[in-house]
Amino acid sequence: MSILWREDTRELHIRNDFFSYIIVLLPNGEPSLAYFGPALAAEESYSRLARFEDRALSTHTPDLPTEFCLDWARREYPVYGRGDFRFPALEVQDQRGLPLLLDLRYQGHLIRPGKPPIEGLPSTYTERPQEAETVTVFLRDETWGVEVELHYTVYADYPILARHATVRNSGSSPLRLNRALSAVIDLDDDSWDLVQFSGAWARERHLVRRPLVQGSQSISSNRGVSSAQQNPAVLLARRDTTEQFGEVYGLALVYSGNFSIEAEVGSHGDTRLGAGINPFGFSWVLEGGGVFETPEVIVGYTDRGLTALSQSFHRLFGERLARGVWRDRARPILLNNWEATYFDFTEEKLLRIASDAKDLGVELFVLDDGWFGERNDDTSSLGDWEANLKKLPHGVEGLARKVEALGLKFGLWIEPEMVSPRSQLYQVHPDWAVGSIADRRTLGRNQLVLDLSRPEVVDYLAAAIGKLLRSAPISYIKWDMNRQLTEPLSLGLPLDRQGEFFHRYVLGLYELYRRLTEEFSGVLFESCSAGGNRFDPGILAYAPQGWVSDDTDAVERLRIQWGTSFFYPPSSMGAHVSAVPNHQVGRRTPIGTRSAVAFFGAFGYELDPGALSDSERDEIREQIRFYKEWREVFQFGTLYRLRGPYDGDGNEVWWMSVSKDKRRAVVQRTQILARPNPPFGRLTLRGLDGAFRYRVSVRPSSPVKNEASIRWNAGSRRGDELMRAGLLLGGDGWNGVNRGDFASWIFTLEAE
Ligand code: GLA
Numbered sequence: 001m002s003i004l005w006r007e008d009t010r011e012l013h014i015r016n017d018f019f020s021y022i023i024v025l026l027p028n029g030e031p032s033l034a035y036f037g038p039a040l041a042a043e044e045s046y047s048r049l050a051r052f053e054d055r056a057l058s059t060h061t062p063d064l065p066t067e068f069c070l071d072w073a074r075r076e077y078p079v080y081g082r083g084d085f086r087f088p089a090l091e092v093q094d095q096r097g098l099p100l101l102l103d104l105r106y107q108g109h110l111i112r113p114g115k116p117p118i119e120g121l122p123s124t125y126t127e128r129p130q131e132a133e134t135v136t137v138f139l140r141d142e143t144w145g146v147e148v149e150l151h152y153t154v155y156a157d158y159p160i161l162a163r164h165a166t167v168r169n170s171g172s173s174p175l176r177l178n179r180a181l182s183a184v185i186d187l188d189d190d191s192w193d194l195v196q197f198s199g200a201w202a203r204e205r206h207l208v209r210r211p212l213v214q215g216s217q218s219i220s221s222n223r224g225v226s227s228a229q230q231n232p233a234v235l236l237a238r239r240d241t242t243e244q245f246g247e248v249y250g251l252a253l254v255y256s257g258n259f260s261i262e263a264e265v266g267s268h269g270d271t272r273l274g275a276g277i278n279p280f281g282f283s284w285v286l287e288g289g290g291v292f293e294t295p296e297v298i299v300g301y302t303d304r305g306l307t308a309l310s311q312s313f314h315r316l317f318g319e320r321l322a323r324g325v326w327r328d329r330a331r332p333i334l335l336n337n338w339e340a341t342y343f344d345f346t347e348e349k350l351l352r353i354a355s356d357a358k359d360l361g362v363e364l365f366v367l368d369d370g371w372f373g374e375r376n377d378d379t380s381s382l383g384d385w386e387a388n389l390k391k392l393p394h395g396v397e398g399l400a401r402k403v404e405a406l407g408l409k410f411g412l413w414i415e416p417e418m419v420s421p422r423s424q425l426y427q428v429h430p431d432w433a434v435g436s437i438a439d440r441r442t443l444g445r446n447q448l449v450l451d452l453s454r455p456e457v458v459d460y461l462a463a464a465i466g467k468l469l470r471s472a473p474i475s476y477i478k479w480d481m482n483r484q485l486t487e488p489l490s491l492g493l494p495l496d497r498q499g500e501f502f503h504r505y506v507l508g509l510y511e512l513y514r515r516l517t518e519e520f521s522g523v524l525f526e527s528c529s530a531g532g533n534r535f536d537p538g539i540l541a542y543a544p545q546g547w548v549s550d551d552t553d554a555v556e557r558l559r560i561q562w563g564t565s566f567f568y569p570p571s572s573m574g575a576h577v578s579a580v581p582n583h584q585v586g587r588r589t590p591i592g593t594r595s596a597v598a599f600f601g602a603f604g605y606e607l608d609p610g611a612l613s614d615s616e617r618d619e620i621r622e623q624i625r626f627y628k629e630w631r632e633v634f635q636f637g638t639l640y641r642l643r644g645p646y647d648g649d650g651n652e653v654w655w656m657s658v659s660k661d662k663r664r665a666v667v668q669r670t671q672i673l674a675r676p677n678p679p680f681g682r683l684t685l686r687g688l689d690g691a692f693r694y695r696v697s698v699r700p701s702s703p704v705k706n707e708a709s710i711r712w713n714a715g716s717r718r719g720d721e722l723m724r725a726g727l728l729l730g731g732d733g734w735n736g737v738n739r740g741d742f743a744s745w746i747f748t749l750e751a752e
Pocket of ligand 1: 368369413529531
């Protein structure tokens with residue numbers, strides 16, 4: 001890893017073993033991306049790669065060479081107005097509302113070991129300065145005194161570049177930012193597919209892949225949260241890039257609010273990729289001397305396919321974005337009472353469920369919604385974080401102590417950002433809800449959002465939730481957030497600053513998370529937002545795991561977890577076995593298949609063990625025993641996507657996880673619909689040590705006699721055979737051994 005400045009050619013070469021990112025200065029004095037791809041030799045100059053040519057319809061500045069046209073220049077932080085008609089990174093107005101024509105020129109740069117934090121925002125970090133190097137490039141517009149710092153961090157051990165920008169008003173009059181993206185990357189050609197992770201409640205992060213075409217294509221959120229609709233992360237993959245082969249860039253924004261990621265293909269096949277806070281509805285007053293920090297963008301590059309890129313993000317996000325004692329610690333197997341009881345429970349009922357859970361081997365009992373105020377349905381009490389003594393006569397503390405006495409840890413659900421109009425908190429502080437006119441505030445799930453842009457609201461919540469956490473032995477918190485934001489107005493902000501509301505809300509949220517996770521550093525925080533409505537890198541910095549989706553159906557989860565796995569590590573994915581018929585889709589899948597899919601994450605249960613048959617309880621006991629034995633591989637192993645819901649007819653989904661030392665691996669196969677008399681085939685495994693000999697065992701979701709999957713594949717096989725010849729497919733489904741729809745198999749591999 002190194003960052004080199006060549007004074008003779010005035011170029012900056014940011015480099016590690018995986019890639020080079022080379023910045024040169026354009027004739028107008030602004031920085032330009034000359035190259036971003038596989039690592040190039042450090043001693044060479046590459047300034048020739050910034051190509052110029054005069055073309056029809058080009059514009060140029062009088063004192064600069066005519067072949068230099070901004071409209072197809074590769075600019076590091078573009079602004080509008082001097083011949084570049086693509087989307088800009090920065091838009092600034094003066095006090096009168098006049099858009100400024102900026103001319104941001106290079107002033108100098110500073111190279112430092114390590115990586116400084118970003119004030120008020122989550123970001124990746126180093127534990128030792130030698131893990132990374134950071135360069136800040138200083139730009140300045142002389143006329144208006146607008147200064148921009150572009151920050152680039154290169155890690156030694158990750159094929160990852162972290163970027164963000166700082167904007168400063170060095171003048172004395174206030175300015176208004178209408179757009180300040182975190183980063184723009186101008187690529188040389190457009191033969192890329194844009195891959196995004198889109199959806200809705202209960203079907204989050206479904207993969208969508210489409211070729212870039214001339215013009216703009218973008219994803220965004222204006223919902224106040226990163227959203228279930230679009231995740232703030234995309235790939236640009238070559239048209240022929242697959243899981244195993246080919247070039248791909250990955251870009252993820254470390255941010256939990258309104259975002260925009262845009263790719264614009266210009267008139268000459270040039271591709272501009274930009275990411276940051278969504279400019280829609282955003283405007284920020286920057287006082288004289290004021291500074292605005294943009295969220296971090298993480299950019300990955302590999303020429304070795306999609307799986308390799310995902311593995312880099314998993315490592316970085318798992319090791320240097322998530323933080324706290326739980327970052328590297330095995331996550332407990334939990335049982336959550338939500339689908340078991342919904343709002344209808346008593347202390348007695350909960351203790352019976354907890355005791356059953358303990359008997360099965362569960363480690364953590366989580367009490368979900370409905371324990372506070374007068375909350376017996378979703379129409380009241382959010383904000384009143386005191387136990388409902390009719391349900392819990394001994395309070396949270398009494399219940400928690402009894403759960404601990406059973407030999408379980410105790411966890412609790414909260415939704416701190418919300419307030420119900422029917423609540424004591426709302427009676428006292430109606431002005432604390434988002435939106436200015438109380439009786440015209442739009443409800444979502446009968447609730448309003450507390451205005452976290454106001455410091456006094458954040459202070460109040462830190463105190464209220466802090467008190468709750470101190471009041472009982474609580475080891476785990478599920479932090480929910482069940483609606484999207486409307487009427488983005490704050491009674492705490494002056495009229496000319498209402499455009500700051502959305503971002504200030506996110507800053508308030510991060511501040512609240514920071515205070516609580518720092519004070520209660522031993523507590524495991526799991527984020528949730530009606531499932532995966534705010535499952536993003538920003539939240540991951542505070543909560544090392546998140547509830548992936550309210551949809552716990554095994555078949556639906558194949559797509560959801562497949563998509564989630566492109567950026568987020570298995571340890572961050574809350575995945576539970578629930579009852580059948582499934583509460584979201586009504587489907588009946590075998591309990592073995594439900595576990596096979598949920599194993600590859602932070603595992604748990606979402607059901608009442610007392611409502612199960614003895615044989616189902618035995619099966620769960622066995623699942624938990626098995627999970628404990630393989631937990632390290634499931635949660636912290638290296639994940640390989642082998643065959644996905646988007647391959648072929650999507651009927652079979654395979655993925656596998658390999659331990660760091662490659663001595664152990666688990667492979668998951670789910671076949672959605674049964675197929676009679678199936679074709680033969682092979683599936684090659686990945687990530688093993690070719691020279692090791694592995695003992696392969698097969699656990700089908702339910703026992704079927706004389707099964708080919710077991711006969712053909714179990715036994716002792718060399719790693720290179722498994723990776724080249726692979727496992728044999730196609731025998732199951734012949735001659736009456738077909739096990740029906742939604743069958744699954746878990747293969748375990750142990751080096752002998
Ligand atoms: C959300 C969560 C669920 C559950 C309910 C409780 O929908 O995603 O897991 O906690 O809220 O109201």
